[in-house]
Amino acid sequence: MTHLELREKFFRFWQEKPRRHTAIPSASLIPENDPSTLFTGSGMQPLIPYLLGTPNPSGRRLVDIQKCFRGQDIDEVGDNRHDTYFEMMGNWSLGDYFKKEQLTWYYEFLTEVLGLEKGKLYISCFAGYKNIPEDGESSRIWKSLGIADDHIHFYSAEHNWWSRSGTPEQMPAGEIGGPDSEVYYEFTQIPHDPKYGKRCHPACGCGRFLEIGNSVFIQYQKQEDGSFKDLPQKNVDFGGGIERTLAAILNEPDQFKTDVYIPIIKSIELASDLQYGQESLADRNFRIIADHIKAAVFLISAGVQTSNKDRGYILRRLIRRAIRFSRYLNITESFIEPVSDAVFTVYGGVYPEVLKEKKTIVDALINEERKFQQTLANGLRELEKIAPKGKISASEAFRLYESFGFPYEITREEAQNKGLSVAGKAEFAKEVQKHQEQSRSGSQGKFRGGLADRSEQATKYHTATHLLQAALRQVLGKHVHQQGSNITAERLRFDFSHPGKMTEEQIKKVEDLVNEQIANGLPQVVETMTYEEAIRSGALAFFKERYPEKVTVFSFGDPSTGSGSPFSREICGGPHVKNTKELGQVEIFKEESAGAGIRRIYARLI
Numbered sequence: 001m002t003h004l005e006l007r008e009k010f011f012r013f014w015q016e017k018p019r020r021h022t023a024i025p026s027a028s029l030i031p032e033n034d035p036s037t038l039f040t041g042s043g044m045q046p047l048i049p050y051l052l053g054t055p056n057p058s059g060r061r062l063v064d065i066q067k068c069f070r071g072q073d074i075d076e077v078g079d080n081r082h083d084t085y086f087e088m089m090g091n092w093s094l095g096d097y098f099k100k101e102q103l104t105w106y107y108e109f110l111t112e113v114l115g116l117e118k119g120k121l122y123i124s125c126f127a128g129y130k131n132i133p134e135d136g137e138s139s140r141i142w143k144s145l146g147i148a149d150d151h152i153h154f155y156s157a158e159h160n161w162w163s164r165s166g167t168p169e170q171m172p173a174g175e176i177g178g179p180d181s182e183v184y185y186e187f188t189q190i191p192h193d194p195k196y197g198k199r200c201h202p203a204c205g206c207g208r209f210l211e212i213g214n215s216v217f218i219q220y221q222k223q224e225d226g227s228f229k230d231l232p233q234k235n236v237d238f239g240g241g242i243e244r245t246l247a248a249i250l251n252e253p254d255q256f257k258t259d260v261y262i263p264i265i266k267s268i269e270l271a272s273d274l275q276y277g278q279e280s281l282a283d284r285n286f287r288i289i290a291d292h293i294k295a296a297v298f299l300i301s302a303g304v305q306t307s308n309k310d311r312g313y314i315l316r317r318l319i320r321r322a323i324r325f326s327r328y329l330n331i332t333e334s335f336i337e338p339v340s341d342a343v344f345t346v347y348g349g350v351y352p353e354v355l356k357e358k359k360t361i362v363d364a365l366i367n368e369e370r371k372f373q374q375t376l377a378n379g380l381r382e383l384e385k386i387a388p389k390g391k392i393s394a395s396e397a398f399r400l401y402e403s404f405g406f407p408y409e410i411t412r413e414e415a416q417n418k419g420l421s422v423a424g425k426a427e428f429a430k431e432v433q434k435h436q437e438q439s440r441s442g443s444q445g446k447f448r449g450g451l452a453d454r455s456e457q458a459t460k461y462h463t464a465t466h467l468l469q470a471a472l473r474q475v476l477g478k479h480v481h482q483q484g485s486n487i488t489a490e491r492l493r494f495d496f497s498h499p500g501k502m503t504e505e506q507i508k509k510v511e512d513l514v515n516e517q518i519a520n521g522l523p524q525v526v527e528t529m530t531y532e533e534a535i536r537s538g539a540l541a542f543f544k545e546r547y548p549e550k551v552t553v554f555s556f557g558d559p560s561t562g563s564g565s566p567f568s569r570e571i572c573g574g575p576h577v578k579n580t581k582e583l584g585q586v587e588i589f590k591e592e593s594a595g596a597g598i599r600r601i602y603a604r605l606i
Contacts, residue, residue: 003259010089043089063090092238099141102236121183123181135160138181173223174221257277264293267335282329459575494603501593517580530549537553540569555570587603
């Protein structure tokens with residue numbers, strides 16, 4: 001089965017009677033209203049407001065395939081099942097059906113539509129936690145569908161509980177969450193590895209089992225006394241990876257042998273004159289290059305530009321890692337363009353908006369490739385400076401790796417050519433581990449998915465970004481388009497398209513205009529309409545992604561009051577104040593470059 005056939009079957013299954021789910025398009029890889037994370041890493045993130053009870057304009061039953069990126073998985077890529085960019089099939093019940101319908105329908109999809117063998121499916125359920133009972137209901141439903149007792153495993157909250165903060169104990173009062181039930185596919189051709197324990201089971205980590213889908217039941221809210229109360233609106237949040245589901249359908253443990261990767265792998269074979277799938281160390285390099293270039297294509301299409309900060313740094317790291325690992329395949333010529341061409345071949349029919357940006361994307365990739373080749377040359381010169389010492393320490397080897405893109409093996413090879421000794425691989429690995437621990441600590445919260453901050457202060461700041469961009473468009477011109485935002489409890493950060501530095505006079509005009517509208521006490525007006533109607537009405541939509549048929553439009557400045565067109569009118573799903581007077585005053589305290597053609601404003605409420 002091809003990925004195109006899987007997509008079509010998934011949408012048709014959930015849209016047909018009696019399920020009647022409304023299809024919604026994938027949201028942007030850059031989260032619109034979730035400052036807690038750099039990227040959209042799950043299908044759940046764009047739907048957070050609706051899981052919390054905000055009515056969704058498309059209804060209470062939804063189906064989608066969401067583009068996802070998880071930057072924390074970069075170092076895991078190289079085996080047969082990890083990737084940074086992936087697509088998550090999702091179906092959603094927003095206070096409508098619950099466990100029985102979800103598990104029964106998903107089982108039907110797996111066995112009757114996709115034709116997976118029942119005997120190769122294994123299930124995990126929530127084992128309970130303190131005053132939260134085990135999820136015996138899900139277990140009973142699976143048994144009624146014919147899943148054998150020894151194929152159902154109960155796991156702790158670390159494995160089978162979902163909330164933004166982690167386990168039930170880690171959740172603050174007011175947060176929502178619930179148990180989940182995962183489905184694993186067993187690859188019987190893979191023997192159990194004893195290093196993972198004597199007993200093989202879905203969560204043992206030996207590679208015999210692959211999680212292909214997870215049904216999350218959001219049914220509890222934590223109370224001040226630590227207890228859990230049933231939510232009045234119980235939600236179903238299902239996610240299943242396209243790549244992993246294809247692997248199960250093909251009974252192929254290596255997802256890089258599915259058709260979402262085959263053309264990309266073949267383009268690397270042509271560039272390297274090597275063959276993939278020989279169960280050699282070269283396979284890891286093929287996978288890293290294929291995953292990283294694919295991810296880079298989609299990040300650039302979402303508006304990310306290479307830089308040394310946040311999203312731009314992750315993009316740069318992906319491209320440069322792909323180039324570094326190409327050296328292990330003896331690729332000496334430029335390979336970025338043909339590999340990215342293969343990505344467009346795979347996904348052009350699914351995401352025409354990405355194909356439309358092909359030239360921009362390829363140009364950005366090639367430009368970064370050229371820059372990195374120069375960086376590598378600089379690294380060789382750095383080696384020359386170290387040469388008189390006679391030895392390269394572990395810290396120096398790591399600096400060459402981190403700053404100049406030299407893998408340990410290249411440093412060792414170059415050192416040997418110059419008659420230098422090098423610290424051992426184990427010492428180098430300790431330096432890498434130390435750096436990873438520091439990075440993981442520093443970026444905690446930048447990669448986690450989950451509930452956006454919907455506190456009163458965050459709601460005020462989000463509303464202020466609406467007024468800010470409306471003011472920027474009035475002062476600077478209609479070329480201004482939102483490129484991203486970030487909100488903390490202390491300030492807002494707003495990125496927008498503009499060719500040059502703002503003058504002090506322009507900044508003051510924008511600030512005064514925003515505060516004038518705050519003082520005017522503009523009321524919030526919420527409307528639901530089709531995307532086309534919203535655009536015709538003057539609503540702004542800044543993301544390149546496709547929007548659902550029905551959208552929510554937030555305006556500030558009600559035309560019915562006789563004041564003419566609203567000051568601000570946008571398609572949005574975030575939280576907003578009821579009246580601009582609630583904001584107080586806005587103070588812009590910094591304006592700077594955020595990349596070529598992009599400016600960044602920092603502002604606070606006072």
